Amino acid sequence: MTIKFNRFMGEKGMKLTNSGATTADCCDTTDKCRCRWRWDTPGFCSKCHDKLQHRTCLLSSTFIFFLCSFVTYGGAGMLFSWLALSPFQHQIYASVTRGGCQPDGEGSWAIGIYRGGNPFSLKALEMVGVPIDRSSAWPVANPVLTCASVLDESYPSNFVADPFLYLQGGKMYVFFETKHAITNQGDIGVAESVDDGATWRYIGIALDEEWHLSYPFVFEFNGQIYMMPEGSKNGDLRLYRALDFPLHWTLEKVLIHKPIVDATMLEYDGSYWIFGSDFHRFGAHKNGELEIWYANNPLGTWKQHKRNPVHNGDKSMGARNGGRPFIYEGRLYRLGQDCGDTYGQRLLVFQVETLTQYKYAETKVPLSFEESRKGRNAWNGMRYHHMDVQKLSTGDWIAVMDGDRVPSGDLSLRYYLGFLALFILVFLNLFVGRAIGLLRCKFAASRSLNSGKKTDIAATWIRPQLASRVYRSVLRLSRDTTFFRNRVQPRTCLGVSFVVVCVIVSLASMCVMVRCFFGRNGADEPYPLYNHYSQFTLLTMTYDARLWNLKMYIKHYSRCASVREIVVVWNKGQPPNPQTEFDSAVPIRIRVEGENSLNNRFKPDPRIKTRAVLELDDDIMVTCDDVERGFKAWRENPERIVGFYPRLIDGNRIEYRNERYARSKQGYNMILTGAAFVDSKVAFNKYWSAENERGRALVDELFNCEDILLNFILSNSTSFRTVEYVHPTWALDTSKFSSSAISRDTMSHYSKRTNCLLKFSQLYGGLPLKKWGFNARIDGWDY
Numbered sequence: 001m002t003i004k005f006n007r008f009m010g011e012k013g014m015k016l017t018n019s020g021a022t023t024a025d026c027c028d029t030t031d032k033c034r035c036r037w038r039w040d041t042p043g044f045c046s047k048c049h050d051k052l053q054h055r056t057c058l059l060s061s062t063f064i065f066f067l068c069s070f071v072t073y074g075g076a077g078m079l080f081s082w083l084a085l086s087p088f089q090h091q092i093y094a095s096v097t098r099g100g101c102q103p104d105g106e107g108s109w110a111i112g113i114y115r116g117g118n119p120f121s122l123k124a125l126e127m128v129g130v131p132i133d134r135s136s137a138w139p140v141a142n143p144v145l146t147c148a149s150v151l152d153e154s155y156p157s158n159f160v161a162d163p164f165l166y167l168q169g170g171k172m173y174v175f176f177e178t179k180h181a182i183t184n185q186g187d188i189g190v191a192e193s194v195d196d197g198a199t200w201r202y203i204g205i206a207l208d209e210e211w212h213l214s215y216p217f218v219f220e221f222n223g224q225i226y227m228m229p230e231g232s233k234n235g236d237l238r239l240y241r242a243l244d245f246p247l248h249w250t251l252e253k254v255l256i257h258k259p260i261v262d263a264t265m266l267e268y269d270g271s272y273w274i275f276g277s278d279f280h281r282f283g284a285h286k287n288g289e290l291e292i293w294y295a296n297n298p299l300g301t302w303k304q305h306k307r308n309p310v311h312n313g314d315k316s317m318g319a320r321n322g323g324r325p326f327i328y329e330g331r332l333y334r335l336g337q338d339c340g341d342t343y344g345q346r347l348l349v350f351q352v353e354t355l356t357q358y359k360y361a362e363t364k365v366p367l368s369f370e371e372s373r374k375g376r377n378a379w380n381g382m383r384y385h386h387m388d389v390q391k392l393s394t395g396d397w398i399a400v401m402d403g404d405r406v407p408s409g410d411l412s413l414r415y416y417l418g419f420l421a422l423f424i425l426v427f428l429n430l431f432v433g434r435a436i437g438l439l440r441c442k443f444a445a446s447r448s449l450n451s452g453k454k455t456d457i458a459a460t461w462i463r464p465q466l467a468s469r470v471y472r473s474v475l476r477l478s479r480d481t482t483f484f485r486n487r488v489q490p491r492t493c494l495g496v497s498f499v500v501v502c503v504i505v506s507l508a509s510m511c512v513m514v515r516c517f518f519g520r521n522g523a524d525e526p527y528p529l530y531n532h533y534s535q536f537t538l539l540t541m542t543y544d545a546r547l548w549n550l551k552m553y554i555k556h557y558s559r560c561a562s563v564r565e566i567v568v569v570w571n572k573g574q575p576p577n578p579q580t581e582f583d584s585a586v587p588i589r590i591r592v593e594g595e596n597s598l599n600n601r602f603k604p605d606p607r608i609k610t611r612a613v614l615e616l617d618d619d620i621m622v623t624c625d626d627v628e629r630g631f632k633a634w635r636e637n638p639e640r641i642v643g644f645y646p647r648l649i650d651g652n653r654i655e656y657r658n659e660r661y662a663r664s665k666q667g668y669n670m671i672l673t674g675a676a677f678v679d680s681k682v683a684f685n686k687y688w689s690a691e692n693e694r695g696r697a698l699v700d701e702l703f704n705c706e707d708i709l710l711n712f713i714l715s716n717s718t719s720f721r722t723v724e725y726v727h728p729t730w731a732l733d734t735s736k737f738s739s740s741a742i743s744r745d746t747m748s749h750y751s752k753r754t755n756c757l758l759k760f761s762q763l764y765g766g767l768p769l770k771k772w773g774f775n776a777r778i779d780g781w782d783y
Contacts, residue, residue, distance in 0.1 A: 065438040069429050073510045080511045085519055086625045086729050088781060099156030099181045101147040105411045107404040108521065109161035110379050111176060112142030113197040114399040119328055119389045120368045122399055126535050126564065129609060130198040136635040137534035138611030140198050141526075141562070143379045143403070145176065149202045149531055150189055156181040160189065162215045163400040164324065164388045166225070166246075172197055173246050174400050175206060175227070177214035186212045188229055190246045197398055199532065207240065207249050215262045215386075217324065221298050226252065232259035237276070239298065256293060256302055262321040265298060268332055268355060272298055275334065277320050278309075287315035287339040294357060303357075310360045316340025318348035318364070323387040325352075334362060337385045343408040344385025346371070347401075373585035376405045376523035377561040377624060383407060406521050418516030421509040428506045432499055524624035526561040527632035535564035536612035536631055536677065541601040544573025546618055549734060551582055553618050558584040560624035562631050564610055565589060569603075571596040598706040599696045601673075602687040605680070611638065613680040615673045621732040622675065629781055630726045634677035637724060641683075641714065643676025646725040649757060649769055656753035669715075669769035671723040673707035675731070686713050698759055704749070705756035712760050715768040723772065725782045 114122035126141035150157035157178040166173045171194055178189040188207040191200040207213060207229060215230035225242040227249060237256040240249040256263075256274070263276035274293040279286045289312045292305035311319035318336025325334045332352040338345045347369070350362040372378035380403020389399035433439030515522070526533055538557055542550050554566055563586055568578075570592045578588035589607070593600045601615060612634060614627065622644060634642040646659055646668035662668045678684075686692070687710055695709045714722040761767050775783050 061438045062433075065433050069433075073425065073429070073506065076507050077510045077514045081514050081518060083730065084511075084515065086623065088625075088629065088729070088779070099153075100150060100158065101156075102158055102181050103411050103521070104158040104179065105409060106179065107159060107383075107406050107408060107410065108147070109159040109402050109404045110143035110147075111145040111160055111163045111174065111400055111402050112380065113144050114387075114389075114401060115197075116397055117395075119326060119333075119397050119399070120366070122369065122389070122397065125198065130195075131611070132199065132532060135529040135532040135534070136611065136638040137529070137532045139534065139609070141533040141535045143533065144197070144200050145174070145191055145202075146528075146531075147178075148528065149191065149200065150178050151202055152204060155187060155189070155205050157189070159404075161402045162386050163402055164216055164218050165390050165398070165400050166218045166220075167390060167392070168245075170194065172398075173218075174200065175216040175218050175246070176402075177216065178205070186214045188213050188216045188227070192246075197400075204247055206247055209234070215321075217264050219265060219298075226298065228255070228263060228265060230260070230262055232261050235259050237263055237274075253299060255298075260291070264321050264324055266325045266332075268327075271296065272300070273355065274302060275321055275325065281309065283312070284309065285312055285315060287320045287337065287343065288313050288317065290319040290321075290336075292355075292360060305360065306358045307360060314340070316345075318350065322347045322385055324389070326389050333365070335387055339385075341407075342383060344404070345383045345407075347384060347387055374559050374561065376521060377525070377559050379403050379405055379561075381405050405523050405525070410521060414516040414521075418513050421512040421516065425506050425509040425513065428502045428509070432502045432506075435495070435502075436499065524561060524628060526628050529632060529635045533562070534612070534631075534635065535562050535610055536614055537565050537567055537608050537610045537680070538563050538614045538616060539567045539569065539601065539608075540616055540618045541569040541571060541598070542618045543571045543596070544575075547576060547581075550576075550618050553621070554588065555583045556621065557616070557624075557627070558586045558588075560627050562628060563614075565608075567591055567605065567608065569593060569600050571600060598699050598703060599687075601706060602684050602710060604684045604688060608680050611679060611681065612677055613684075614677050615675070617674040619734040620675045621734065622728045623730070626726070626728040626731075630677055633724060633726050633777075633781060637721075638679050639682070639718075639720070640722055640724045641671045641673065641676050641678055641711065642724045642726060643671040643673065644726055644728045644731060645672040645675055646670070646723075646774075647672060648771065649767060650771065654754065654757045654761060654767070656750050656757055658750075663774070667771040667773045668725055669723065669767075669771045670708070670711045671725060673710055676707075678710075683710060683714065686717060694763060695760065698756065698763075702752050702756060704752045705760075708753065708756050708760060711769065712764050715770065716764050721770065721772065723769075725772075725774065727781060727783055 113125040115125070115128055116122040124142050125144065126139050129139045131138040132140055145160050145163070147157040147159050149160065155178065158181045160176045160178050162177040164175045166175065171192060173190055173192055175188055175190050177186045179186050187205050189202065190204065190206040191202045193200045207216070207227065209231060211231055211233040213229045213231055217228045219226055219228075225245050227240045227242070228237065229240070231238055236254050236258065237260040239252045239255050241252040242248070243250050258278050259280050260274075260276035260278055263274050265272060265274050267273075272295050274295075276291055276293070277287075277289050278284060278291055279289060281289065281291075289309045291308045292310055293302045294305065295302045311317065313319070316338050318338055320337045320339065322335040322337040325332060327333070332355065334350045334352055336348045336350060337343075338348050347367060349365050349367045351365050352360075352362045354361040372381045375381045380401070382405055384401055384403040387399050387401040389397055391397050430439060540550070540553065550568065557563060558566060565586055566584065566588045568588065568590050570590050575590045575592050576582070578584075578590050582588055591605065593603075612631065614631070626644065630642055630644065634640065646662050647670040648657065648662035648665050648668045649670055650665070688696075692709070692713055695713070699706045699709055711723065
């Protein structure tokens with residue numbers, strides 16, 4: 001369709017030359033589009049030479065409107081990013097040299113370890129309590145393998161998934177799919193563990209074909225080790241044999257000449273069986289179809305089950321395989337995937353009741369796997385779709401499981417929402433400009449139609465067969481804009497309300513756009529150290545008058561990725577019920593104290609199962625990302641107090657001052673434990689030792705300064721550095737809004753703490769606190 005519109009007149013007129021060109025007056029531009037913005041509104045353009053052609057006028061009201069819109073929405077976007085997005089680079093995968101761990105449309109799959117007395121009572125690795133000194137991981141936490149574990153520069157990985165275990169003597173091997181970050185092809189990687197699965201060392205790529213590989217089912221038969229990976233992109237199911245385990249394999253046989261997906265093999269009742277899916281079968285439901293094949297041995301001729309497909313229906317029913325079938329107490333169990341809301345949403349377990357060449361029946365049974373309530377902050381918080389569980393020689397069971405913190409297609413969805421928000425922002429901005437009269441748009445077709453006669457300034461040519469439809473569309477658009485323009489008057493209540501609503505929606509769209517394009521996956525992920533993760537206990541001290549604050553506190557911090565447990569030291573009043581009073585994603589323990597003392601926060605607690613404790617006042621709110629960065633900084637130096645509030649104590653006249661003073665002197669020598677990580681075993685035992693009894697008595701006398709005392713104690717016990725600062729993105733101190741906070745009266749609070757400093761310096765023979773400068777970390781976390 002071809003549509004031609006002529007140029008329009010400006011407010012001072014327009015003349016048509018013989019050649020068809022136009023000469024415009026002040027602040028007018030020309031455009032051959034169907035809709036042309038008029039830049040000739042007066043604005044601040046007050047003078048214009050009649051005989052000069054002005055193609056633009058930078059001081060026109062249209063330009064001013066667009067400039068103000070850009071400044072307003074751009075400023076709002078920058079403010080939102082400052083508040084909601086961390087300014088620090090999220091160095092989760094610092095061990096990756098280049099290329100790997102990029103945002104991927106399939107997700108960010110990782111692999112974790114579970115152990116238990118039976119396959120239906122498995123506990124995550126962090127609940128077992130395995131410590132590692134090198135990374136201060138007490139305990140080591142899942143995931144144990146991520147895309148960062150694939151260190152081969154020639155095979156940068158975006159994720160690891162579909163793990164299968166192979167046990168050989170005192171070693172464990174896990175084979176998994178690793179998606180190449182450049183080719184987007186799946187290869188089979190392998191890692192090794194010599195400490196019962198606590199830590200893993202990546203070995204290399206075990207199998208790499210010209211097509212996508214995944215689901216590396218590994219088993220042993222007649223003294224040989226075989227692998228049966230999924231290669232449905234090649235149209236068949238192949239069996240490989242290990243030439244030099246675990247890295248060198250050769251093709252042994254093509255088992256089935258069909259694109260079988262997620263195939264697993266087992267020996268049962270004298271025969272060998274393959275469970276898999278063929279989504280290319282006519283009438284097959286993707287992720288809802290299951291087939292069975294049988295043979296006398298793995299190398300034999302495989303025949304279809306007489307009732308194939310044994311499942312073909314709803315994709316949420318667990319038809320697609322989710323790992324190796326296993327036998328427990330003489331019963332056969334099959335793992336399947338619930339793909340209802342998203343691919344690989346969760347695992348399902350089925351007890352196989354009948355398995356013959358002619359019949360198959362199974363019943364769903366509970367997996368007894370506790371799902372994380374941390375959502376995207378947990379490595380498997382959104383989905384987990386594969387598990388391989390095997391029995392150890394000790395009688396215990398071990399399992400490898402994959403998980404993801406985002407649903408399937410999360411990256412595409414974020415981009416879609418981002419562009420949708422951008423479209424809404426632009427549309428509403430133009431609509432507001434049109435409504436308030438700062439933006440004018442004329443349609444040539446409508447002018448031609450409304451005139452009812454030929455003119456020397458409006459000439460429109462449209463193909464006859466399409467003329468009526470196009471005319472009606474353009475005319476309707478012109479009428480609609482006129483309709484709203486006439487009724488939305490900026491000086492009326494309705495007009496003002498309409499403009500305000502449009503601006504609010506536009507600002508919200510800007511925030512959504514910034515979040516979608518620059519906010520990553522929306523998770524506050526943990527930071528590994530030497531490719532290991534860990535967890536800590538969050539400890540706070542409060543009493544009944546501050547219960548309202550505690551509820552908000554627990555709801556926020558329990559969602560942080562590395563928080564294992566929250567311990568509430570209850571000093572006074574009736575304690576709440578932790579099972580019913582709080583919305584928490586982790587266990588809560590209320591430790592009721594008989595005496596209202598600030599010393600209770602550092603009391604040794606044998607029930608704390610982590611080396612790290614985050615001492616955090618119940619009136620301090622920081623982001624989970626700040627918490628995770630502080631935790632990593634502490635793990636690098638666990639002998640230090642690592643926190644978010646620095647102070648400097650110096651000078652001939654000792655006085656307690658705020659953070660501004662420390663920055664003015666470009667250094668600090670104390671970290672407040674109102675928001676700091678400490679070693680629960682070392683720090684607590686020293687604080688409650690007999691030689692520090694007088695210091696604790698001063699804390700009880702002044703009901704203040706327990707954090708200052710801990711700084712003095714640790715600094716006095718060593719010649720090494722004992723404090724480290726981490727800059728938070730932002731921190732909110734709600735004590736100013738509470739009448740029960742001891743620091744609400746700043747002047748009185750600082751006076752007490754100055755008194756503490758004088759007495760502690762006398763008690764410990766001066767100031768043992770050494771000054772340390774800001775901006776000492778390479779990552780810039782202490783600026």
